[in-house]
Each structure stands twice: as structure tokens, then as C-alpha cells.
Amino acid sequence: MSFQLETEKDVERLRQAALLLEAENRRLVARVVELTRKLMSAQGQDAEELQLRLQEVERQLAQRTAELFGPSSEKRPRPRQDEGDKPEEAAPQQGHGPRPQSTLPTLEVVHTLEEPDKQCPKCGGALAEMQGCYEEAEEVDVVERRFVLHRHKRQKYRCGCGGCVETALGPPKLQPGGRYSVDFAVEVAVAKYLDHLPLERQVRIMAREGLTVDSQTLWDQVEALARLLAPAHEALHAALLTRDVLGGDETRWPLLGSKNPKRWHAWALCAPDAVVYRIAEGRTAEDARAMLKDFSGILMVDGLGSYDSYAGHGGRFTLVHCWAHVRRKFVECEEKFPQATEAIELIGELYALEREYKVGPPDAARLLELRQHKSRAVIDRLHQWARGVQALPGSALGQAVKYMSNMWTGLTRFLSDARVPLDNNATERALRGLVVGRKNHYGSRSRRGTEVAALFYSLLETAKLCGVDPKRYLREAALAALRGEEIPLPHQFEAVAVG
Structure with a gap:
């Protein structure tokens, strides 16, 4: 099929022709510069004049290239700014466009022609690869999660005297002899308490991904992880009670199967960089006392009378309202x-x-x-x-x-x-994740379930407030606990991780 640049209307073919012409133009520019260098050297011109003449030739050719292939504009170029001048702020982007993805890893994929396609359709000649010439585009892709079965073989060692046998250490385990890794438990906990996926739904998703498991097994991993991280929940609560100003709020969190599920509520205490939850059977002054303990700062709440009642009977805090x-x-x-x-x-x-x-x-x-x-x-x-x-x-x-x-x-x-x-809007915002979870889980099935939910919501939502990746935090906190170290709180996590 013949190709006439003057009459061609296919945008894609014209674009391909422009790319080929630009590449050929770059090759010719390099050739002209090289021939000019040889000519001037043959004429005996000195090195300084030769360099200046070559720079001028390159400038002229670059200008012609820009006129042919550069963006069209009648605007004058901006004057160069002095070092002390502040750069002008870029105009905000209008409409929807590609968002920068600076945190994503970049994988470069080079696409080449199949052998049958490396032939010129016009003359039948072989197509030569244009070194360094590519048409580039970005594409956001997904790498599918997959489950693997690691078979750990712990090497044994013995002494020739027969008095000593040593075995290499294996990976840390949530439970002695447990079959599931720390990362697996973290994955399940984050999916349930951060992404609000009930365990039964996770079971179905995992089945599609090749793993056969039941919801009880998933719960066992989450509960074991919660037992490991319990000191962090207590430490977070204690640290929050030392603040000068806190916000307090509460929302329903039903205990399924109890005589009165609607009595159960999740209590929240919130600061700008931390939030802690407790789930209790009611909203009485005694529940407020269990949550606030010996807090002696300023507490912002709504009109719930339990706070006033506790404040009037032993509470040392000052009540303010929203x-x-x-x-x-x-x-x-x-x-x-x-x-x-x-x-x-x-x-x-x-x-x-x-x-x-x-x-x-x-x-x-x-x-x-x-x-x-x-x-x-x-x-x-x-x-x-x-x-x-x-x-x-x-x-x-x-x-x-x-x-x-x-x-x-x-x-x-x-x-x-x-x-x-x-x-007290910050505290209400801190309850949003828990409320979304309630809509998906409908509450908890046991008293232990309320404790585990309060723990994970506290740690995960606090990590979010601190700008720490919640999944990474849970993993590092669990590993610190397994090593017998003090578990870092989310606001301490970056310093501990770097150190």
C-alpha cells in the first residue's frame, strides 16, 4: 500500500511517520556535525575556531529540529530568574489527568517486533533496529497476590565427640509449631480491621487465589497476633492519658448473641496523632471511668451525661463541649x-x-x-x-x-x-473506620472479639494518623514482640525503624 505524506489523513500513520522522520533527522544532524568537523580539520583551522563553528552548526540544526518537531507556541520565552527570585507557582491542572505515582516501583519492559514483521512493506528490505529510539508510555498494572507453601529445612549440626547437636533457627512463629507466618496473620488482620473484609469473605477470596482455609483458622491467627500486641494497646492507652487535651466519643458496636446487643458501645479517646478504643457493655459513668482512669487534662465531648457524672464523682479532668x-x-x-x-x-x-x-x-x-x-x-x-x-x-x-x-x-x-x-470533629473522624467495619461485620461474636477489634482498630487507625504504613507497622511491631523487645508505638515507629 502506497503512503503519501501530503494526502495521508490517518492520525496514527502520520504520527508514526513523524517519529521516523525525527529519528532520521537526528541521525543526519550527527552526520553533518561530523562531516563539518572533518572539513574544517582538513582546511587547517585552529582548534578554538573549530569548536566555535561546530557549536554554531549544532545550534542551527537544533533550532530547525525544534521548529519542525517542537510544540507550537507564540509565547515569548520566560526570562531567566536570578538566584534570589522565587519561581512562579505552576498553574493548577485543569480537569482530570494522570496522577504522579512516585511511590510505585517502575519496571521497564522493552517490546520488539516479531521476525516476520522486520521487513519493509514498501521495498521488502530488512528493518534495522534504531538504537536508543523508543516510543514510550506508562501503564499502571497489578501484580496478583499469591500464597506459597514455604518448606523450612533447619539444618542440624553435631560434634564428632557426640556431645553436642545444634539446629539452625527457623522463622519467628506466632505460636509454637504454627503453620501460618507472621506476615499471613498481619495480612488477615489488616484486611479485616482496615479494609473491613469479614473473615468469611476473605476465605472466599483466598479460595480463588488457590488457598484452602476456613474462617476459624483465620480467626486463630488474628487472635494470636492480638495476644502478642496486647502490650502495645495498653501502652498506647496509657500514653494517650498523659496528654493535655483529648477528644472523647462513642458509637454502637453490637455483641452478637448477647441478651442486649445494642447496649454495647465502642469508646474512643483521640489526640491529633493517636486514638485508642475500648468496647464496653454500656455508656455508664463506670464505663467512662474505665476509659478515662486518672486522666487529669481537658476532655472535649458531646452531651452524654456519663462524662458529667464521672467528672462529679472522682474525675479529675475538665470538661469542654463541642x-x-x-x-x-x-x-x-x-x-x-x-x-x-x-x-x-x-x-x-x-x-x-x-x-x-x-x-x-x-x-x-x-x-x-x-x-x-x-x-x-x-x-x-x-x-x-x-x-x-x-x-x-x-x-x-x-x-x-x-x-x-x-x-x-x-x-x-x-x-x-x-x-x-x-x-470534636477529629474524634468523630477517628470513628469512621470503626463504623465502616461495623457495617461490614455487624459487630463482634464474642467478648474476646470486642477486645481484639478494639486493639487492632487502635493500632491501625493510630498508624494512619501518624502517616505510618499500617501493615508495615503491625509487622514490625509483631517481630519486635517476638524478639522480646519493647513494642514501638506508631508515633515512635519511624525512629525505631531507622535506628
């Missing part, structure tokens, strides 16, 4: 009670002032001054509105106003303490 919960009450009734709009807008002003503070560098004194001079004025207006609003006590608006009034002391403590955040 403006997001208050705002939520007014939003829920705004459609039927337009008066609530003013309260919502005033609370919005409090958040706007907090965003104003975040523009500059962190400075507790500056934040406290902003709250004292600006936020306090907004609080005073909100208090005046609440005292003057007309609403029936039993109405949704009346209940929202009562909710805010009952917690007014805790809601306004942020005005005098820069450490107190405006809301």
Missing part, C-alpha cells in the same frame, strides 16, 4: 424554625475567626488574643440571641437552645484556653 454538635441541633430545626438561621450564622463566625488564625504560624498567645477580642463578642451576641428567642420548650428549636444553654460553660471555655479546639 460547637459542631450545637450547630447540628440548629441545622436540624432550621427548616421549620427560621430563627435558627441567626444562631447558625453566629457559630459560622466563630469558625471563620479560627480560620483567620490558621493563616499565620501557630502561636497560642495570638490565638488567645483573637478569641478574647473577637470570638468573645460573637459569643455575647449568641448568648443574647438565645435569651431573647421565642420557642416552646418542647419544640426542636427550644431543645436546641436548651442543649446549648446546658453546656454553656464547657462551650465557652475555649475563650480562656488556647489549647481547647472549637469542636
Whole structure:
């Protein structure tokens, strides 16, 4: 089939022709430079002049190549920046495009023609390989997970005297004589408590991948790993209770098969870089005491009375309350009670002032001054509105106003303490993973199951908050425990791993 560049309309064929022409042009450029060098040497020109003339020839040829094959643009080139000048920020990418994948390993694959295709369709001549000339493209691929059966053969040694026999060490085991590796147990735990895959679902997935196993076996591995990591869960809880400010919250976590599954709740304590969970049969003051122990800092919570009850009967912490919960009450009734709009807008002003503070560098004194001079004025207006609003006590608006009034002391403590955040949203976000897990698992089947769930959610969600790979953390923590070492917590993990 003949090929006429002037009349060809097939985009793919034109692209291939352009690539061939560019490669041929590069070859000719190199040839012209070489011939010019030989000519000038034959004419006896000195080395310095020869070098300058060659540079000019290369520049001209490079310019012609750019005009033919470079991108078309009428923009003037940007002036070179001085060393002290800051580079201009790149314009944000418009629309959806390929995302950089800097963390993925890159595997280079070279594709070559089959022997029958190495023949010119026009003249029948053999096609020669163009060294270093490729058409490149990236492709994100997946390497399928596979299970293998490692047969460990531990070599035995003996002395000629017959008095000593030694055997080489094997890999560390979760359980003496166990058949499944530490990595296998970590894989199952991460799939269940981070990716929310119930064990039965994992069994079906593994069967497709060639492994025959049952859910009880998977549970045995997860439970053994939890026993190994139990000291880390306790240490994380103890470390969190030494913080100055914590957020507290709770959500349902049913215990399947119990007399009253709905009584069971997961309690959470959260800091910016850590969260710990405990699952208890209820939301009483005694459950709050078991969770908070001797905590003596500032605790931000919603309106659950158990915290107030414990605070009034031996608790040494200071209660503060969440403006997001208050705002939520007014939003829920705004459609039927337009008066609530003013309260919502005033609370919005409090958040706007907090965003104003975040523009500059962190400075507790500056934040406290902003709250004292600006936020306090907004609080005073909100208090005046609440005292003057007309609403029936039993109405949704009346209940929202009562909710805010009952917690007014805790809601306004942020005005005098820069450490107190405006809301408890960070703790609510920390509960999202556990809530998604509840939707998939429906809860736990045994009391031990609640303990194991609390442990893994605590360690995995804390690793996420610290920016540590959760799977890698579990593996390194388990190996440290098997070596008899102190288990590093997620926020200590990087320093321990590097050291």
C-alpha cells in the first residue's frame, strides 16, 4: 500500500511517520556535525575556531529540529530568574489527568517486533533496529497476590565427640509449631480491621487465589497476633492519658448473641496523632471511668451525661463541649424554625475567626488574643440571641437552645484556653473506620472479639494518623514482640525503624 505524506489523513500513520522522520533527522544532524568537523580539520583551522563553528552548526540544526518537531507556541520565552527570585507557582491542572505515582516501583519492559514483521512493506528490505529510539508510555498494572507453601529445612549440626547437636533457627512463629507466618496473620488482620473484609469473605477470596482455609483458622491467627500486641494497646492507652487535651466519643458496636446487643458501645479517646478504643457493655459513668482512669487534662465531648457524672464523682479532668454538635441541633430545626438561621450564622463566625488564625504560624498567645477580642463578642451576641428567642420548650428549636444553654460553660471555655479546639470533629473522624467495619461485620461474636477489634482498630487507625504504613507497622511491631523487645508505638515507629 502506497503512503503519501501530503494526502495521508490517518492520525496514527502520520504520527508514526513523524517519529521516523525525527529519528532520521537526528541521525543526519550527527552526520553533518561530523562531516563539518572533518572539513574544517582538513582546511587547517585552529582548534578554538573549530569548536566555535561546530557549536554554531549544532545550534542551527537544533533550532530547525525544534521548529519542525517542537510544540507550537507564540509565547515569548520566560526570562531567566536570578538566584534570589522565587519561581512562579505552576498553574493548577485543569480537569482530570494522570496522577504522579512516585511511590510505585517502575519496571521497564522493552517490546520488539516479531521476525516476520522486520521487513519493509514498501521495498521488502530488512528493518534495522534504531538504537536508543523508543516510543514510550506508562501503564499502571497489578501484580496478583499469591500464597506459597514455604518448606523450612533447619539444618542440624553435631560434634564428632557426640556431645553436642545444634539446629539452625527457623522463622519467628506466632505460636509454637504454627503453620501460618507472621506476615499471613498481619495480612488477615489488616484486611479485616482496615479494609473491613469479614473473615468469611476473605476465605472466599483466598479460595480463588488457590488457598484452602476456613474462617476459624483465620480467626486463630488474628487472635494470636492480638495476644502478642496486647502490650502495645495498653501502652498506647496509657500514653494517650498523659496528654493535655483529648477528644472523647462513642458509637454502637453490637455483641452478637448477647441478651442486649445494642447496649454495647465502642469508646474512643483521640489526640491529633493517636486514638485508642475500648468496647464496653454500656455508656455508664463506670464505663467512662474505665476509659478515662486518672486522666487529669481537658476532655472535649458531646452531651452524654456519663462524662458529667464521672467528672462529679472522682474525675479529675475538665470538661469542654463541642460547637459542631450545637450547630447540628440548629441545622436540624432550621427548616421549620427560621430563627435558627441567626444562631447558625453566629457559630459560622466563630469558625471563620479560627480560620483567620490558621493563616499565620501557630502561636497560642495570638490565638488567645483573637478569641478574647473577637470570638468573645460573637459569643455575647449568641448568648443574647438565645435569651431573647421565642420557642416552646418542647419544640426542636427550644431543645436546641436548651442543649446549648446546658453546656454553656464547657462551650465557652475555649475563650480562656488556647489549647481547647472549637469542636470534636477529629474524634468523630477517628470513628469512621470503626463504623465502616461495623457495617461490614455487624459487630463482634464474642467478648474476646470486642477486645481484639478494639486493639487492632487502635493500632491501625493510630498508624494512619501518624502517616505510618499500617501493615508495615503491625509487622514490625509483631517481630519486635517476638524478639522480646519493647513494642514501638506508631508515633515512635519511624525512629525505631531507622535506628
